[in-house]
Structures are given as C-alpha cells and as structure tokens.
Amino acid sequence: MRRRAVRGSPQASAAAVIRSLRIAGFRSHAEVRLVPEGRPVALWGANGAGKTNLIEAVSMLSPGRGLRAAAPEDLARRGGPGWKVAAELAAPGGDRAVETWAAAGEPRQVRIDGKAAPQAALAGVLRVLWLTPAMDRLWTEAPEGRRRFLDRLTLSFDPGHAAAAQDYDRAMRERNRLLRDQVADARWYAALEAQMAAAGARMAAARAAAVARIARALAAEAVFPVPDLAVTLPQDADDGGDLAAALAAGRRRDMAAGRTLAGPHRADLSAVWAAKGVPAALCSTGEQKALLVSVVLANARALAEDTGQAPALLLDEVAAHLDPDRRAALHRAIGALGCQAFITGTEPALFEGLDALRLRVTERGGESVLEADP
C-alpha cells in the first residue's frame, strides 16, 4: 500500500526499518539472526566469507530472483532442505512480518503478516534497491544489463510495469514463433502486433516517467557525478512513434532476421556525465561506479518522497571503488535517507564514520560465521 508523504511535515519520509532478520539454510549461511532496528549493517570479511550471500538473502524480501538473478535451485544450502528469510519490518503503517522460503525443488512461497501472499505483494511492503560488483561494467557492456537496470528502476516506481513487460514479451515470443515458422497469416500477425503495441506503449511510458523522476531527484545531488539519462533505441528498432505500423511494415525484414527488430524490447539506457559531457562508457571505472551510486541514491530519494518510505539499500563492495571524499558522502547520504542499508567490504576501515552495526563475516568449514565487531 502506498502512503503519501505528508508535505511539510518534518518526518515526511519514514524509512522502512528492518527490526529483525532471520536467515536459515541460505547458501553459506546455516542460521543468522540480526536485530538491525533500522541501523545500517556493515559486513566485512575476506573474499568468499559470505557477505554477498547475506545481502542476497535480504534481496529475497522483494519480488524476483534476488540481486544475483540466481537460479532458484542455487539458493538453498548445498545438501540442505531449503531456505527461509523472515523479517520484522517497522513501516509507517505499523509493524509487518514478512516470510519467504522455498523447500528444495519447490517454488518460492511468501507469507505477509502470517497470511500466504503472492510474490508480487512483497513490493508493497518493502522496496529494495541494490548495487553490486556485477554492475561495474554496466555502462560498457551489452544493452541487456542496462535495460534490466532501467526496468528495475521503473518497477520501483510503477509495480504495474512488470505486467506490461510480461504481456509484451509473451506477444513478441508468439510473433517470433510465427516468423520462424514462416507463417504468412497477416491477420494473426496484426492481432499479436496490436497486443505488442498496447503493452509496449505502457512499457515505454513507464520507463520515460521513471527516468524523468530520477532526473528530478538527481538535481539535489551535490557530491556524486550526475548523469543525463535517456532511454534510447537502436536505429533499426525505432518505431517512429507507431509500433503497430512499424511491426506491420517490418514483417518481411523480421522474417529474414528470425526475430522482431522494432520495439521497446531493444531499449537502452544512455548516460552522459552532465558536467563533463562525457558518455559514461568513457569514464574511469571509479567514475562509472560513482555515476551508478548517484542514480541509485536518486532512486532512493525519489521513492522516499513519493511513497513516504525510503527503500532498503544493498550496497555490495561499493565503498572500495570510491575515494575517501565520496565514501564519506555515501555514508552521509545513507544517514540522511535514514534508510535500512546493508553495506559490504573487505576492510572495516571502509566504513569509518558510518554509524552502523558492524559484523565480521568469516567462513569456517563451508559455513559463514558472523561476529559483532569489538
């Protein structure tokens, strides 16, 4: 349920606070109990200790496959009976209890406040944003990664985006099958293209609105480099504003290609460092990371303003890439948002100046162990 922030109120945006968290049988974690009470959680330890595994478990409190986009069968502890993540959340409307789990080989289940709920309902309880090392090459790699990033941004503002994207994808896969089978029935194509045009228009509008919303929130950014974001299409995917007509005109071309060329399934997210006029792909690794950090922070601020609730932030190995000034700025930003953050790094020194629950993660005999920092 969305709650509007009360304008002008000093507590206009409350954060979703994870009061307590229980993780069982999840990858390298046999059993973990944490009581963050809303304080940031800083996890440090050697490579392979289980830091990412822990925040991946937290990411399962949102719909989907989590921050690694993992195959469901990889999540349970090897040889174990299944996994479970349970959290008590303090939200503006009162406390909520969220549980999600999967027995080995079974689909994931969700229970909210003790009642079975569809996975999509998780989005209405807690929004979760993340930044991971796998996204380090986001600006330089193939468009798929940026498109997924764009769709996650969009979904955070507009849960209905998932249904539009699913409908579009389903209709397109149907159409691609007709193309590959060399079916000539123009009426069948037209029927599918009408579905694609309707769902595609909803998708494109939601993406454009999300990017515009992020741009407004980026205006408040003082330390991190601010990108100009735009949704773009490759030239041969451009529909000239009428997807149904473009698809109808492109049937022969698409049949030769064996797939649908025009449409929002080929959208890309372009980013140019506004102050320097340099495309993100040409920036240094650290600058690229900083551009991503500013987008994720803007996303969090925008959600806090629009919904009255700051999202949870999962920042995996983010601090290591940032110079000390930006690291300090990130810690301040987390404090200002008052959001439930989980942040990882190899050294405790990376969290200097961050008021956080600090936990050391080590691996013993294939099992992760957590210890509070002295």
Place this chain on the structure above:
Amino acid sequence: MGRPPREIEALIAAFARLPGLGPRSARRAVLHLLARRAQAMEPLAEALRRVAATARDCSVCGSIDTTDPCAICADPRRANGAICVVEDVADLWAMERAGAFAGRYHVLGGTLSALDAVGPDDLRIPALVARVAAEGVGEVILALPATVEGQTTAHYIAEALAPTGVAVTGLAQGVPVGGELDWLDDGTIGAAMRARRRF
C-alpha cells in the same frame, strides 16, 4: 509391503491423470469409493457409463450435450441474434450459471498460440464466420480471457468478422487481468456483460 491389486492400481492411475488430482488425492478418492461400493462406486460407474454413451459435441456451437445440436442450439428462443464466443465449455457453463446471456454460444476450444501450436484452423473460427451469415446474427460478443492469448484471439476474430459487417463487442474488462470466466462470480459476469463495448 504389498501393493494394491493391479486393477485398483490402474484405477488410481486413471484418477491421477485427471486435472487437479495427483497420486495422493487419487489414492484417497479410490479408497473412499472402495469403502462405499454400493453408495458411491456403483452410482459413479453407472453415471460414467451413461454419459460416455450419450455425450456429443454440438456440431453447431462446439458445446457438449447429450444431443446434437445441443439444447441451446435447438431452442428457438435462444435465437436472439447474438452469439457469445467463449474459450471452452467451462466458460459456457459459467455464463449459463450467471444467467447473463439469453442468446447462443460458440465454443472455440482454446486460444491462439503459436508457441503451443494452436492456429486459427485448430479453433472453430471459420465455423463462426459461417454461422454469422447463416443465422442472421447481429452481434458477436467476445467473452475471452484478458490474457495476451485471449485478446490476440479476440482481435483475430474481430478482423475475420469485419467483412460480414456484424457488430463485434467485448466484455468490459473490469474483469481481473488474466481472469477466466470460470473463476468469476455470477454478479461479475453479469456486470461485464451489461457493460460490453464495441471491440
């Protein structure tokens, strides 16, 4: 541990192939029948035999009845100039339960899906076009699911009927997304029928 006799195993296997039943519920159902052979098993066997001997596909609308044409197609009072197109017989029964429609039906037997290898010729679309001309139909109501497949099929039929000049309408989509008629309550079906719109 001994297994059940072969005939009973075969009966359990037949039950387990039914929709909504798995091996465990099939075993339970068969045990229930075995314990009540006179009160439950004999009447069930008799009912199955009778229906198996008399069930017919209606050659006009594609519904299932014990007569061909079915009771609805044979009833002159149902010739009110409107045909309601549904995906399957379950949807037809749902419409009848709701009492929301007084005309005749056309059962497609599925929805268009290239991925599932269901094409226009596998559905009864040419038969529908022929009926519209032959029965003097003034309105075709598409009561198809709000899924991609359902709406693609609706679009296809609307285009196929365009040359006949018949009015083509769709159920108002206050109906939950992806909702199938069979799952809706009678009041919802009635409201969707009254608020139908030009397709």
